[in-house]
Amino acid sequence: MEEKEKVLLNNEALSKEDFEKKKKELEEQVGVKVVKISEGKYKTRLQG
Numbered sequence: 001m002e003e004k005e006k007v008l009l010n011n012e013a014l015s016k017e018d019f020e021k022k023k024k025e026l027e028e029q030v031g032v033k034v035v036k037i038s039e040g041k042y043k044t045r046l047q048g
Contacts, residue, residue: 004016005040006040007019007040007041007042008040008041008042009022009023009034009042009043009044010042010043010044019042023042026044031046031047031048032044032045032046032047033045033046033047
């Protein structure tokens, strides 16, 4: 079985597809932004 690349969003390991879906959902919310911390690591930030 091939190991898929994982992306960390708020310390939760997600596949690339799940990350893109979750990122889109989060960014649709008012005042929420997904920011890149380092390669493959992202965090959500509240704007306001």
